[in-house]
Amino acid sequence: MNVVIAAKKTTLTAGAKRRLLKNNLAGYAFIAPWLFGLLAFTSIPMLYSLYLSFTKYDALGAPVWTGVQNYVTMFQDATFWQSVGVTFKYVFILVPLRLATALGVAMILATKHRGIGLYRTVYYIPSLLGGSVAIAIIWAQLFGSQGAINGMLSQLLGRTVNFNWVGERSSALYSLILLGCWHFGSSMLIFISGLKQIPQNYYEAALIDGASAPQRFFRITLPMLSPVIFFNLVMGIITAFKSFSESLIITDGGPLNSTMLFALYIYKQGFSYFKMGYACAMSWVLLMIIAVFSIFIFGSSTGWVHYEE
Amino acid sequence: MKKLMAVLLTVAMLLSLSAAALADEPMRMCWWGSESSNKIYLGVMDMFVEATGIDVEPEYYSWDDYWTKMNTLAAGHDLPDSLRMDYQYIKSYVEKGLLMDLTPLVESGAIDVSDVPESVLSGGMINGGLYGINAGSNGLCMVTNRKLVEDAGMEVPTNEMTWDEFEQWVLEFHEKTGKFGFDMEGLDFGSFRIIAREHGGELYNADQTAAGFDTQVLVDYFASVKRMHDAGAIQNVAETTVDVGKENYFFSKGEAAAIWTTTDSSTTFAKLLKDNYGLLSYTVYPGAAATKAMYVKPSQFMSIAATSENVDAAVAYINYWTNDEACNLFIAGRRGVPISPKMADIVGASLDDISGNMFAYMSVLNEYSSKLNDPEPTCHGELAKEFENAQASVLFGEATPEAAAESFVAFINNALNN
Amino acid sequence: MKNGQKTGRMTWKKGLRSFRFHFFAILFGIIMIYPLVWMVASSLKPNDEVFTTVTSLIPSRFVWQNYVEGWQSTGRYTYATYFSNSLFIAVLSTIGGVASSSLVAYGFARIPFKGRKVFFTILMGTMLLPVQVLMIPQYVIFQKLRWINTYLPIIVPQFCGVPFFIFLNMQFMRGVPRELDEAAEIDGCGWLRTYTNILLPLSKPSLITSSIFAFYWSWQEFLGPLIYLNKPKKYTVSIALKMFADPSVQTNWSGLFAMTTLSIIPVVAVFMFFQKYLVEGVATTGLKA
Structure with a gap:
C-alpha cells in the first residue's frame, strides 16, 4: 500500500507537485478567516464545554470533576428521555413539512408576476416575528379553548368545540409544529435563490424537445436544485434539533413536559437551574445525535445531490 | 476598492470604540426590571447622585437576563459594586463567596439600620453572615373580587377561614354563578409552602437535606384541588399551559372570584379590575391564621460584591434607599413595604387607595406570620417546576394524588442530595 | 383572423x-x-x-x-440610541459575515487542498452545539482581550465567516458549471481571479440571501449584546424590547407592540431591497446546453 503511494508520488512531475503545493496554499489562504476564528474564538469554548460535561458546575464557582456522572444521571433522568422523544417527533414531522411548503411556495414566487416582491415579503414576515411574545399571545388566542380555530370548528361541526389545542398534552406539540411550519420563509428564500440560479436555457431547450411540466420539474428543476435542497434539509434538521425559543415562550415545555424539546431542557438545566455541567453533557449528546443524522444525510447525498463537477 | 474602503472604515471605527472603554471608574450598580421599574431605580439614582455627589454607572436587564448576565459576570470576576439579589439565588452567591458580609459595616454603623427590627434584617442572614439588606418587605395574600362575590349573594372569605370552608366556598360560588371560584394560576410551590407550614412543616427540613412536610399533607392538598378542578369550580388545567401575563388571567377578566398572589403583584390586579369592580378584599390563605403559617419576606436584597472597590459608595446607596424620606416617598412602596418603621409610616400615609389597601393588609399579615427558614436552596427553581408538573399530572388524570405526591417527595429528596 | x-x-x-x-x-x-x-x-x-x-x-x-412613549423608553436613552447601536452592529456584521463567508466557501467548494474534508467536518460540527453552553468560556476569552463593553465580541467573529453562510455559498458555488473555472484557468487566471471574475458574480443569489439573513440575525441577536455590553448607552433594540414585559407589574403591551413593530421595519426594508436582485442569472446562458 505504502509502496504504491510512494511509487505514485515519484511519478508526479515537478509541475504537478508545485501545483499541489499551490492548491494547498491557496486553500488555506481562502479559509484563513474561518480558521482564525475557529482557533481564536470557537475551539477553546467548545473543548471547554466538553470538559465541563464531566464536571459539576453551577457557573458561579469552580467546576468540580465528577467523571461520567452527568452522563449516568442523564440516562436515569426521565425528563431527558421524554425530551428526546418529543424532539424526534418534532424534527421528523416539522422538517419535511416545512421543506415541502417552502419549496412549493418558492416555485410559485420564483415566477414573474406583478407585485411578486410584495408577496415574497409578506410570506417572509412570519419568520421575522419568530420568537416574539406577540406570537405567543396570538397562538394562545387562535388555538385556545375560546380561540378562533374552535370558533370555526364549532361553525363547521354545528356544536361547541372548546378543546384547548395549545394547552392539552395530545395536541400542544402539534401546535408548535404548525408554528414552525409557518416559519417557512427562510427556506423559501433559499429555494427562490436556488431556482433563480438555474440557467433558463435548460428550460428553453427542454421546451423545444417538448418536455411536459412534470418532466421539466423532475429532469431539470429537481436535479439542478438538489444542492440547495440538500442544504435546506441539513440545516433544517440542525435548526429543528436545536430550536427551543417558541416552546419556551409559548408553553414553557408544558403541559407535563409534552413540549419539552431537548434544547429547551438544556437551556433550563443550564440557565434556570444552574446545572451548567449537566447542560454541557446534554449538549454533547445533542451534538452526537445531530452528527449521526448529518453523516447519514451526507452519505446519501452522492446518490441524489447533483453537483456541477 | 469600495470593499477595501469599507474594511478600513470598519477597523478605524472599531479601534475608536475600544479606546473609549477606558475611563474613570464610577460605582457600578445593577438591577433587574421592566421599563416601569427602571424608571423607579433611575429616579432614585438621580436623587442619590444629587444628594451625595457619588458617580453611578447603572446597568439593567429584564428578570431572566439579569441572572444570565450576573452569572457571566461572576464567572469573569466582574460583578458590579452594588447589585440586587433575590431570595431564590442569594444563597448560591453567598456560598461561592461572591457577596460581601455586611455584618462589620452594620456593627460599625456605616450601614444605618438602627431602627429596623432584627426579624426583618434576618432575611439576609446566611450561614451566620449578613449578605443583603432587605429593599422592602413582601408577602403572600389571597385577593377576592368583592363585587363578584357579593353579586352571588355570598360573603368574602375572612382571615379565619379554614381549608375545608374554602373548598366549600369555591364550589358554592361556582354552583351559584357558573364562574370559577378560584384562579389556579396562584397554585404553585410557593403557595404550597403556606399549606406545609399550616401543618407544622416547611418545604425543606432545617438543613435542607429532605422535604420538610408530611407526604399526606401534599396528598390531601392535591386531592382537594382535584375535587375543585373536576367540579369545574376552577379552570381546566389545560388553560394554565400558556402564561402570557396577568392581563389574561381569569381573575383579571372578572371570571374568577379569588386568586393567591404576592402583595406587590396584588396592586396590578387591583388596577386591572379597577373600573368594573371595587377594591379587592385581602385575606391570608385559608387555614393559615390558626397556626400563623404566613410569612413576610424580603422583596429583594441590596448586596455588595465581594470584589467591590467602591464599598463606601455602595453603602451610601443602601443607606439612602433605606432611610431617606424623599427617596421612600418617591418609591412609594413599589418595592414592598420599607423596612424602616419610620419610613413605612411616612409612605403609608401618602398612598392612594390601591397601594393603601395593600399596605393595610401588611400589618394584618404580620399578625399571622412566623419566621421563615433559610433562603431557598439552588435547586428550588427546578423543584417549583416539578411541583407544577406533579399538580398538573393529578389534574390531567395522569396520576393519583398519592402517586404524584410520593414521586414528588422522592424528587425533592433526590435533588437536595445532589 | x-x-x-x-x-x-x-x-x-x-x-x-x-x-x-x-x-x-x-x-x-x-x-x-x-x-x-x-x-x-x-x-x-x-x-x-x-x-x-x-x-x-x-x-x-x-x-x-x-409610539411616542415607547420610543422614549426610560427617558435616559431613547430608542434612537438603541436603533443606531443595532444598525451599526447589523451593518458591520452583515458586511463582514457575507464577505468572509463567500471567500471561505470558495476555498472549500473549489480548491482541492489537503485537509479539506477534515476542516469541513469541523465547520459543520461547530454548528451543532447550543451557543448557550459556549457563552461563559467565550466571555472569558473576550474579557482577557479587554473587549468587554465594546461591540468587538459581537462583530469581529462575523468577519471570521459564519458556518451557515459558508455552507450556503458552497452549495451555490458547487452548482456553477466547472467549465467556467476551467475556461478561466486556460485564460491564465489564478484561484483568486477565478473567484473574483467567475464564482463571485455567479453566486449573487446566495450572496443576497446571506445578506438578508445576516442582517436579520445580527439585528435580533440577543445573547451577545446581553453579556458583552454593560452600559445602557450601548444597548441594542433586542435588549431594550425585553424590558417591557414584567412578571410582577402590569406590562405596557401596546408600547411593546409599538416598538416591536418599529423594530422589524429595518429588517423588512433590507429584505425588500435585496430580494429585487433575485433575478435570473444571465451569465451562464449559452455556455452549456
Whole structure:
C-alpha cells in the first residue's frame, strides 16, 4: 500500500507537485478567516464545554470533576428521555413539512408576476416575528379553548368545540409544529435563490424537445436544485434539533413536559437551574445525535445531490 | 476598492470604540426590571447622585437576563459594586463567596439600620453572615373580587377561614354563578409552602437535606384541588399551559372570584379590575391564621460584591434607599413595604387607595406570620417546576394524588442530595 | 383572423391564470400576515384594551402616544440610541459575515487542498452545539482581550465567516458549471481571479440571501449584546424590547407592540431591497446546453 503511494508520488512531475503545493496554499489562504476564528474564538469554548460535561458546575464557582456522572444521571433522568422523544417527533414531522411548503411556495414566487416582491415579503414576515411574545399571545388566542380555530370548528361541526389545542398534552406539540411550519420563509428564500440560479436555457431547450411540466420539474428543476435542497434539509434538521425559543415562550415545555424539546431542557438545566455541567453533557449528546443524522444525510447525498463537477 | 474602503472604515471605527472603554471608574450598580421599574431605580439614582455627589454607572436587564448576565459576570470576576439579589439565588452567591458580609459595616454603623427590627434584617442572614439588606418587605395574600362575590349573594372569605370552608366556598360560588371560584394560576410551590407550614412543616427540613412536610399533607392538598378542578369550580388545567401575563388571567377578566398572589403583584390586579369592580378584599390563605403559617419576606436584597472597590459608595446607596424620606416617598412602596418603621409610616400615609389597601393588609399579615427558614436552596427553581408538573399530572388524570405526591417527595429528596 | 383569435384566447387564458395566481397569493398572504396586522393594531390600542378586545383588529381609538412613549423608553436613552447601536452592529456584521463567508466557501467548494474534508467536518460540527453552553468560556476569552463593553465580541467573529453562510455559498458555488473555472484557468487566471471574475458574480443569489439573513440575525441577536455590553448607552433594540414585559407589574403591551413593530421595519426594508436582485442569472446562458 505504502509502496504504491510512494511509487505514485515519484511519478508526479515537478509541475504537478508545485501545483499541489499551490492548491494547498491557496486553500488555506481562502479559509484563513474561518480558521482564525475557529482557533481564536470557537475551539477553546467548545473543548471547554466538553470538559465541563464531566464536571459539576453551577457557573458561579469552580467546576468540580465528577467523571461520567452527568452522563449516568442523564440516562436515569426521565425528563431527558421524554425530551428526546418529543424532539424526534418534532424534527421528523416539522422538517419535511416545512421543506415541502417552502419549496412549493418558492416555485410559485420564483415566477414573474406583478407585485411578486410584495408577496415574497409578506410570506417572509412570519419568520421575522419568530420568537416574539406577540406570537405567543396570538397562538394562545387562535388555538385556545375560546380561540378562533374552535370558533370555526364549532361553525363547521354545528356544536361547541372548546378543546384547548395549545394547552392539552395530545395536541400542544402539534401546535408548535404548525408554528414552525409557518416559519417557512427562510427556506423559501433559499429555494427562490436556488431556482433563480438555474440557467433558463435548460428550460428553453427542454421546451423545444417538448418536455411536459412534470418532466421539466423532475429532469431539470429537481436535479439542478438538489444542492440547495440538500442544504435546506441539513440545516433544517440542525435548526429543528436545536430550536427551543417558541416552546419556551409559548408553553414553557408544558403541559407535563409534552413540549419539552431537548434544547429547551438544556437551556433550563443550564440557565434556570444552574446545572451548567449537566447542560454541557446534554449538549454533547445533542451534538452526537445531530452528527449521526448529518453523516447519514451526507452519505446519501452522492446518490441524489447533483453537483456541477 | 469600495470593499477595501469599507474594511478600513470598519477597523478605524472599531479601534475608536475600544479606546473609549477606558475611563474613570464610577460605582457600578445593577438591577433587574421592566421599563416601569427602571424608571423607579433611575429616579432614585438621580436623587442619590444629587444628594451625595457619588458617580453611578447603572446597568439593567429584564428578570431572566439579569441572572444570565450576573452569572457571566461572576464567572469573569466582574460583578458590579452594588447589585440586587433575590431570595431564590442569594444563597448560591453567598456560598461561592461572591457577596460581601455586611455584618462589620452594620456593627460599625456605616450601614444605618438602627431602627429596623432584627426579624426583618434576618432575611439576609446566611450561614451566620449578613449578605443583603432587605429593599422592602413582601408577602403572600389571597385577593377576592368583592363585587363578584357579593353579586352571588355570598360573603368574602375572612382571615379565619379554614381549608375545608374554602373548598366549600369555591364550589358554592361556582354552583351559584357558573364562574370559577378560584384562579389556579396562584397554585404553585410557593403557595404550597403556606399549606406545609399550616401543618407544622416547611418545604425543606432545617438543613435542607429532605422535604420538610408530611407526604399526606401534599396528598390531601392535591386531592382537594382535584375535587375543585373536576367540579369545574376552577379552570381546566389545560388553560394554565400558556402564561402570557396577568392581563389574561381569569381573575383579571372578572371570571374568577379569588386568586393567591404576592402583595406587590396584588396592586396590578387591583388596577386591572379597577373600573368594573371595587377594591379587592385581602385575606391570608385559608387555614393559615390558626397556626400563623404566613410569612413576610424580603422583596429583594441590596448586596455588595465581594470584589467591590467602591464599598463606601455602595453603602451610601443602601443607606439612602433605606432611610431617606424623599427617596421612600418617591418609591412609594413599589418595592414592598420599607423596612424602616419610620419610613413605612411616612409612605403609608401618602398612598392612594390601591397601594393603601395593600399596605393595610401588611400589618394584618404580620399578625399571622412566623419566621421563615433559610433562603431557598439552588435547586428550588427546578423543584417549583416539578411541583407544577406533579399538580398538573393529578389534574390531567395522569396520576393519583398519592402517586404524584410520593414521586414528588422522592424528587425533592433526590435533588437536595445532589 | 385565425391568428388574432388565437392570441386573444391566449391573453384571456393568461389573464385568468394571473387572476388565479393573485387570488390565492392574497388569500394565503392574509393568513401569513395576520399576526403582524394584529400586532400593529394592538400597538395602537389603549393598553388596557389589548386583551379585552383581543379579536378586534380595529382600535376603539388610535393611541399614537404608544409610539411616542415607547420610543422614549426610560427617558435616559431613547430608542434612537438603541436603533443606531443595532444598525451599526447589523451593518458591520452583515458586511463582514457575507464577505468572509463567500471567500471561505470558495476555498472549500473549489480548491482541492489537503485537509479539506477534515476542516469541513469541523465547520459543520461547530454548528451543532447550543451557543448557550459556549457563552461563559467565550466571555472569558473576550474579557482577557479587554473587549468587554465594546461591540468587538459581537462583530469581529462575523468577519471570521459564519458556518451557515459558508455552507450556503458552497452549495451555490458547487452548482456553477466547472467549465467556467476551467475556461478561466486556460485564460491564465489564478484561484483568486477565478473567484473574483467567475464564482463571485455567479453566486449573487446566495450572496443576497446571506445578506438578508445576516442582517436579520445580527439585528435580533440577543445573547451577545446581553453579556458583552454593560452600559445602557450601548444597548441594542433586542435588549431594550425585553424590558417591557414584567412578571410582577402590569406590562405596557401596546408600547411593546409599538416598538416591536418599529423594530422589524429595518429588517423588512433590507429584505425588500435585496430580494429585487433575485433575478435570473444571465451569465451562464449559452455556455452549456
